[in-house]
Amino acid sequence: MNLSEGKDKFLQSWGAYGSSWGVNRTMAQIHALLMIAPQALSADDIMEELKISRGNANMNLRALIDWGLVSKELKAGERKEFFVAEKDMWKVVKNIIIQRKKKELEPMLKVLDELSSVEGDTPEAAEFVRMIKEIKLFSGKADSTLDTLVKADSNWFIGTFMKMIR
């Protein structure tokens, strides 16, 4: 397989992969493109490679920066902005965990907390509260585990944890 075929396949797969996890397909593709780029790319480079509009490129680049997966790079003497992706996979995953934890897990925990105070003496109310508490207990544990994982450094995770769990 040559580079151009491989690149296309990677861009398309990473897009589909992201898509099935609720991440905008184009955002995932821009991320993929930057991850395999040997140097920083400009918005124009990205627009051309992925055949997308300037608006689309801009919005998704900003989102990637927000997630801590991409950063801006200024080149001396150049007026336009260049973009580079974080290439350390452990950092990539860590940032994704941090974001999704903040945007999805933590709000859910808050909702579960409110819901566990539902009143009522019917079997329906009893089962509702029981199940909400079960979900909350589990989610709370997942939340702490992720906290620990995020605080742990790459070496610890890849070394100790992986060996331990095997």
Next chain:
Amino acid sequence: MNLSEGKDKFLQSWGAYGSSWGVNRTMAQIHALLMIAPQALSADDIMEELKISRGNANMNLRALIDWGLVSKELKAGERKEFFVAEKDMWKVVKNIIIQRKKKELEPMLKVLDELSSVEGDTPEAAEFVRMIKEIKLFSGKADSTLDTLVKADSNWFIGTFMKMIR
């Protein structure tokens, strides 16, 4: 908060939560509804509670059964089918991991494998292969970790692992 308010809030939140993880909103809501139900529900019960069509209810129920999160229950003397959700959160999460691993992680590993054989002596090709290998290495480790997690039983996870990682 009373039951009806709580239920509505839970159904809507669980739907939104699923949605942001690439799971059909209605599928997540049916799952939520069955999780908090004290007894098995019929397709008609679900259609009425969520105000959805028979086709929609049927398709998403089948998908939930596929994922191992819901099962059919036949009542003696009743011709119609009833549905119950798995209520043990550890089993729920385990089944979700198994499915997503099979449908998304494993195909990705296969693609990465193919991509790591890209040929070329340009810096672009070198960086491409380097990065694909980095992603593959990390994904492979994640895959093994999930394997172990899935084989481990609930008690082990909640007891040993949680304490260990804290």
Next chain:
DNA sequence: CAATAGTTTCAAAATTTCCTGAAAGTAAAT
């Protein structure tokens, strides 16, 4: 300060995903 070189925003269009409902399918009961 006008021109130039970019970036950002957002309403409308395009695309994708989801849902409906009616028709077809299935199987138990009579």
Next chain:
DNA sequence: ATTTACTTTCAGGAAATTTTGAAACTATTG
């Protein structure tokens, strides 16, 4: 063998999401 009581399928419509592109904005340069 026909009716009854359901379940399943899927084409077309509805809804949600994504993308475009042009106008507005910002900042550097001459």
